[in-house]
Every structure is written in C-alpha cells, then in structure tokens.
Amino acid sequence: xxxxxxxxxxxxxxxxxxxxxxxxxxxxxxxxxxxxxxxxxxxxxxxxxxxxxxxxxxxxxxxxxxxxxxxxxxxxxxxxxxxxxxxxxxxxxxxxxxxxxxxxxxxxxxxxxxxxxxxxxxxxxxxxxxxxxxxxxxxxxxxxxxxxxxxxxxxxxxxxxxxxxxxxxxxxxxxxxxxxxxxxxxxxxxxxxxxxxxxxxxxxxxxxxxxxxxxxxxxxxxxxxxxxxxxxxxxxxxxxxxxxxxxxxxxxxxxxxxxxxxxxxxxxxxxxxxxxxxxxxxxxxxxxx
Amino acid sequence: xxxxxxxxxxxxxxxxxxxxxxxxxxxxxxxxxxxxxxxxxxxxxxxxxxxxxxxxxxxxxxxxxxxxxxxxxxxxxxxxxxxxxxxxxxxxxxxxxxxxxxxxxxxxxxxxxxxxxxxxxxxxxxxxxxxxxxxxxxxxxxxxxxxxxxxxxxxxxxxxxxxxxxxxxxxxxxxxxxxxxxxxxxxxxxxxxxxxxxxxxxxxxxxxxxxxxxxxxxxxxxxxxxxxxxxxxxxxxxxxxxxxxxxxxxxxxxxxxxxxxxxxxxxxxxxxxxxxxxxxxxxxxxxxxxxxxxxxxxxxxxxxxxxxxxxxxxxxxxxxxxxxxxxxxxxxxxxxxxxxxxxxxxxxxxxxxx
Ligand SMILES: Nc1ncnc2c1ncn2[C@@H]1O[C@H](COP(=O)(O)OP(=O)(O)OP(=O)(O)O)[C@@H](O)[C@H]1O
Ligand SMILES: [Mg+2]
Numbered sequence: 232x233x234x235x236x237x238x239x240x241x242x243x244x245x246x247x248x249x250x251x252x253x254x255x256x257x258x259x260x261x262x263x264x265x266x267x268x269x270x271x272x273x274x275x276x277x278x279x280x281x282x283x284x285x286x287x288x289x290x291x292x293x294x295x296x297x298x299x300x301x302x303x304x305x306x307x308x309x310x311x312x313x314x315x316x317x318x319x320x321x322x323x324x325x326x327x328x329x330x331x332x333x334x335x336x337x338x339x340x341x342x343x344x345x346x347x348x349x350x351x352x353x354x355x356x357x358x359x360x361x362x363x364x365x366x367x368x369x370x371x372x373x374x375x376x377x378x379x380x381x382x383x384x385x386x387x388x389x390x391x392x393x394x395x396x397x398x399x400x401x402x403x404x405x406x407x408x409x410x411x412x413x414x415x416x417x418x419x420x421x422x423x424x425x426x427x428x429x430x431x432x433x434x435x436x437x438x439x440x441x442x443x444x445x446x447x448x449x450x451x452x453x454x455x456x457x458x459x460x461x462x463x464x465x466x467x468x469x470x471x472x473x474x475x476x477x478x479x480x481x482x483x484x485x486x487x488x489x490x491x492x493x494x495x496x497x498x499x500x501x502x503x504x505x506x507x508x509x510x511x512x513x514x515x516x517x518x519x520x
Numbered sequence: 521x522x523x524x525x526x527x528x529x530x531x532x533x534x535x536x537x538x539x540x541x542x543x544x545x546x547x548x549x550x551x552x553x554x555x556x557x558x559x560x561x562x563x564x565x566x567x568x569x570x571x572x573x574x575x576x577x578x579x580x581x582x583x584x585x586x587x588x589x590x591x592x593x594x595x596x597x598x599x600x601x602x603x604x605x606x607x608x609x610x611x612x613x614x615x616x617x618x619x620x621x622x623x624x625x626x627x628x629x630x631x632x633x634x635x636x637x638x639x640x641x642x643x644x645x646x647x648x649x650x651x652x653x654x655x656x657x658x659x660x661x662x663x664x665x666x667x668x669x670x671x672x673x674x675x676x677x678x679x680x681x682x683x684x685x686x687x688x689x690x691x692x693x694x695x696x697x698x699x700x701x702x703x704x705x706x707x708x709x710x711x712x713x714x715x716x717x718x719x720x721x722x723x724x725x726x727x728x729x730x731x732x733x734x735x736x737x738x739x740x741x742x743x744x745x746x747x748x749x750x751x752x753x754x755x756x757x758x759x760x761x762x763x764x765x766x767x768x769x770x771x772x773x774x775x776x777x778x779x780x781x782x783x784x785x786x787x788x789x790x791x792x793x794x795x796x797x798x799x800x801x802x803x804x805x806x807x808x809x810x811x812x813x814x815x816x817x818x819x820x821x822x823x824x825x826x827x828x829x830x831x832x833x834x835x836x837x838x839x840x841x842x843x844x845x846x847x848x849x850x851x852x853x854x855x856x857x858x859x860x861x862x863x864x865x866x867x868x869x870x871x872x873x874x
Contacts, residue, residue, distance in 0.1 A: 423572055424605040426592040428619035428670060438622070442609045 273495035291496030308477035312460035315398045323406030331414035358468045361397050389471030397465040406451035413447030522583025522673040523548035529578030538564040540730040553717035554710045556727035562710040571595050598667030600677040604659045606651035613647035619670035637669040657688045675707045751794040758842045764791040777815045782871030790874035797843040799868035816863045
C-alpha cells in the first residue's frame with residue numbers, strides 16, 4: 232500500500248490534471264466568485280444597488296469589536312457548537328460501533344437506513360416535526376401524561392434544550408457515518424488479538440479502537456461543529472426568543488435588515504474564528520489519535 | 521504450561537457442521553499441527569480453544585481446568601493471527617508490551633520483559649518502529665513476541681506463515697521451532713501446508729468436513745494412513761481399489777496386491793491399498809523383482825517430469841495412471857512410451873477399509 236502511494240506521487244500531478252479540472256472549475260464558479268463578492272461587500276458602507284452612494288470602510292468589522300453583543304453571541308454559538316458536537320459523539324459513536332462491529336447482514340442494512348433517514352427529509356419539515364413533539368400539549372407532553380400517574384407539564388418549545396435536540400437530530404448522522412467508516416476499517420482480528428492478550432472489552436475499546444477511530448471522530452466533529460456554530464434555522468424555529476445566536480444575527484442582516492456588508496463582515500469573522508479553533512485543535516487531537 | 525483436552529466438541533453454523541464430535545488431546549509442551557483442506561474447521565477449532573467462539577457441545581480443558589465458561593482474556597493463551605493483527609497505532613515495543621500493561625505490571629518489569637521477548641525473536645533493535653515500517657517476516661516475529669511475552673499456557677497459531685514467500689517461510693519455520701523448544705510451550709499450529717506440518721510437528725491431526733480423520737505422529741500418518749483421504753491429503757499416494765483377500769486385495773483384472781500393514785478387512789469386502797510413489801521401483805520389462813512376494817504390475821510410461829534431484833514417471837496401466845518417483849542416481853532414464861515393470865514390497869503397502 233505504501234509502495235503504491237509512493238509510485239503514485241512519483242508519476243506527478245500532470246496526468247491527474249484532466250481529472251481534477253472539472254472540479255476546480257466548478258469550485259471557482261460556485262464558491263470562489265460569490266465568496267470574493269462577499270469579501271468585497273464586507274468592506275462597503277452600503278450595497279451598490281439603485282444608484283446608492285457607497286465607499287470603502289472598515290466599519291463593519293469595527294462594529295463587531297465595538298458592540299459586545301456580537302462577541303457574546305459568538306461565544307454562545309461556539310458553546311452551542313461544542314455541546315451539539317459532544318452530544319453527537321455520545322450518541323453517534325456507540326451507534327456507529329454497533330453498526331460496524333455488532334450487527335451483521337440484513338439488520339445492519341435496516342438500521343443503517345434508519346440512521347441516514349433524516350438526510351432524506353427536508354430540514355424545515357424535520358424542525359417543525361420537532362416543534363410538534365416538544366411543545367406543551369404536543370406529542371411528548373401527551374404521551375408522558377398518558378403513561379405517568381401524576382400530571383406533568385412538558386413544554387420544551389422555545390428553549391435552549393429544544394435547539395440542542397433539533398440540531399443534534401439534524402447532525403448526528405454525520406458522526407455516525409464518519410465513525411462507521413473508520414470503525415469498519417478496523418480489522419476484527421485486532422479486537423481478538425487484544426482480548427487474547429488479556430485485555431477486557433473495555434480496555435480494548437480504550438486502547439485500540441478509540442485511538443484507531445480518531446480520524447472519524449475528528450472528521451465528524453469538524454463536519455458538525457462548523458455548520459452548527461453558524462446555524463440559524465433550528466435556533467429561530469425551536470428556540471424562539473431564547474434562540475438568538477450569532478447565526479441568526481447574520482441571517483437578519485441579509486433577509487431582514489438588508490445590511491449585507493455587516494452580515495458579510497460578521498460571517499468572515501466567524502470563519503476566521505472557526506479556522507483558528509480548528510488549527511489549534513488539530514495537533515492536540517492528532518496526538519490523542 | 522499446560523496441555524489442552526478437547527472432548528467431543530461440536531459447533532454448527534446454521535445447518536453447517538463446522539466441527540462434528542472432535543476429540544483431541546494436545547500434550548503439554550508438544551507441537552501439534554492441525555491440517556485439513558479449506559473449510560474443514562481448523563480455524564473454528566482453534567477459536568473454540570481460544571474462547572472467541574463457544575462449542576454447542578463437548579468439553580475443553582486447559583491444564584486440566586475446564587474453560588467452557590472462561591472468557592478469552594482469562595484463558596491465558598497466546599494467539600498469532602494470519603494477518604499478524606499488530607496494533608497500527610502503537611510502536612513495536614508497545615505492541616509487545618500490551619499484554620503486560622493491561623495486566624498492570626510495573627513499568628520497569630514491562631520494559632525488561634519486552635526487551636527479552638524482542639531479543640528472542642531477534643528484533644531487539646526495532647522496538648521503536650511502527651508495524652507498517654516492518655517487513656512481513658518481521659511483523660510475524662513481533663506478533664510471536666507479543667503472544668509469548670505474557671507467558672501463556674498455550675500458543676495458538678492460525679496459518680501464521682501463510683502470507684510469507686517460500687524462502688522466508690522456511691526461515692520462520694526453523695525460528696518458530698527453535699523458540700517453541702526454548703520456552704517449551706504447548707503449541708497448536710493450523711496450516712494448509714502438508715510439508716510444514718510434517719517437518720515441524722510432533723503430532724498431526726487431519727480434519728475433514730469438521731471431523732477428525734486421523735491423528736498421530738507425522739511418520740505414523742504418512743506410513744500408515746487409515747483412509748484414502750489421509751493417504752492422498754498428506755503426501756502423494758497411488759490408490760488401488762478391489763476386494764479384500766485377507767492379506768491384501770484382488771483388483772478387477774485378477775491381479776493381487778499384498779499389504780503388510782493397515783486395517784484388517786474381512787475377505788470379500790471392498791477395500792483399497794495405498795502405496796507412496798517413492799516406494800515403487802521401476803524397471804524395463806524383463807527385470808525380476810528382488811523379493812518373491814513383491815507386488816508387480818506392468819505398464820507403459822506416459823510421461824516423465826524431470827525435477828533435478830528426482831524424476832516423476834506417470835505409468836499407465838488398465839486405465840489407471842500411477843505415479844512413481846525415482847531419485848536421480850545417474851541410472852539410465854526411461855523414455856515416454858516404454859513398457860515398464862513396477863514392483864514394490866508389501867511392507868510399503870497399506871490396506872485401507874472402504
Ligand atoms: N462465523 C461463521 N458463520 C458461519 N459459518 C462459519 C463461521 N465460521 C466458520 N464457518 C463455516 O465453518 C466451516 C469451517 O470453517 P473454518 O474457518 O474453521 O475452516 P478452515 O479449516 O479454517 O478453512 P481455511 O483453511 O480456509 O481457513 C466453513 O464451511 C465455514 O464457512
Ligand atoms: Mg482458517
């Protein structure tokens with residue numbers, strides 16, 4: 232395997248160019264151009280629409296630092312991202328383990344389908360379904376009161392937990408998929424070797440399986456953390472008044488206030504912060520794995 | 521150290537009987553080879569002994585202690601896997617240290633034991649490497665060091681040399697045998713390779729379709745196979761089928777073949793005789809055999825394959841092709857198409873009940 236990689240790189244990039252070209256063209260058109268436009272907007276005083284006056288300014292970026300509201304919200308969003316990612320690990324990793332190492336054949340296919348089902352439903356539908364479940368007199372409330380002998384009021388709607396539940400539900404499949412892929416690549420004989428050497432199941436898990444599945448955990452966490460920090464749909468619908476986060480503020484700038492330059496500037500600050508966090512976390516996580 | 525007793529063990533997967541009432545006594549300190557074609561249940565038997573899988577019926581004891589309810593990690597076995605199964609996230613030394621460290625031994629003890637095990641497999645200097653930086657033979661040695669460093673009672677090896685090329689394999693066979701002698705551990709060795717089984721082990725068990733066909737020392741199985749399957753699976757054999765006469769068999773054309781050893785079959789019953797290709801003398805038509813009771817047959821050379829130190833002749837007679845191996849002594853070689861006389865002693869002939 233190492234040999235194959237070595238000969239691959241010796242042949243150089245040139246033969247691969249025709250294969251890469253379509254992807255790069257698409258990336259240029261679909262991401263680079265709009266993104267450059269956004270960078271441009273973020274330094275403008277106003278949108279150049281309908282002949283309005285505009286000039287270059289750093290004011291949009293300065294706004295982030297002059298008003299503590301933005302950094303408070305960014306901090307709240309980072310915490311939300313961290314919590315959702317942790318819950319996804321706690322729920323997704325065991326599920327991936329069972330899928331990859333315990334289930335075989337038919338039952339594995341069936342459970343796998345259930346796990347990726349949320350991918351196939353529209354995001355809004357998913358969130359409004361949760362709204363129906365979580366609100367007072369909703370499905371959860373009714374069901375619990377039907378079972379329990381005493382009366383309780385469950386109204387999770389418009390609360391922080393509701394936002395967490397909605398986000399975890401949306402993003403946990405990413406964690407299951409990335410962990411499933413790395414776990415499946417771990418040979419069962421490694422587990423058996425560990426056990427034959429006197430290690431209990433738990434010791435094998437801690438010293439062999441988790442270290443070897445680090446790449447999946449890291450990839451899954453990055454895939455979840457980044458979009459959750461910028462999320463706005465779930466916080467707005469399930470969080471109500473408590474659902475004001477950095478992402479919802481950015482969304483407001485684009486769809487409600489029409490202050491695109493400020494929205495763009497806030498987005499790039501978020502991007503920078505997330506990149507810094509990932510860069511700081513990478514070496515630590517790599518050492519752990 | 522301890523012997524292993526397997527008594528009447530059966531294991532089925534659905535309708536498939538992977539092990540069917542297998543009983544073997546693995547002697548303390550012995551080197552035992554399990555031999556059999558693909559799917560005969562060798563791995564399944566090894567996994568029952570290791571405790572990765574549990575029998576539907578029967579008893580397994582290690583060192584006289586019944587282990588049916590003992591989980592793998594408490595059985596104190598060492599296992600070497602065909603694909604090595606080294607932990608890719610650890611260095612060679614950490615791989616070898618794994619068994620001691622999960623047991624909670626002191627750091628200094630672990631370091632000393634690991635070094636001793638690595639020295640034993642002649643890899644003393646490679647402790648800092650990662651498994652992927654080793655050659656196949658080196659990985660196999662690490663796997664072996666890792667398996668024996670915990671001082672297990674039994675060493676189980678599932679086709680450990682299967683992935684190595686021929687030359688390296690012979691080196692590793694010698695090495696493995698040396699280490700096994702040095703620490704005197706009961707060893708059960710699964711292999712496809714009959715030569716490997718013959719050269720390395722004190723005893724061989726031949727499995728077929730989940731049943732133990734025959735077991736015993738290599739010489740005994742080779743010289744006195746109890747079934748056509750055992751005769752042809754371990755080494756080459758010419759098989760004749762006919763009716764038992766009391767001292768041998770009579771073929772369909774009336775020729776009798778005398779056998780001095782093997783099963784006792786009542787006269788008239790169906791039986792066969794097996795004779796090894798290297799036990800047959802081949803000569804041009806007229807020569808007389810040196811013993812009066814020798815078995816003789818006439819035939820015609822259909823093919824000769826020269827292999828340097830020996831030649832293999834294929835001789836056609838009565839619709840059967842017999843195989844004869846002749847050492848290269850410098851004597852005159854026979855040509856294809858030449859009529860020949862085959863002769864061999866009854867002592868070289870084994871009678872097998874049908
Ligand atoms: N977990 C399992 N589930 C179903 N069938 C199995 C299982 N393990 C083994 N078998 C079946 O049991 C039979 C014996 O398998 P086993 O692996 O013991 O053969 P083997 O002698 O080791 O063969 P090989 O030389 O190819 O390794 C085979 O027919 C196999 O298909
Ligand atoms: Mg096998």
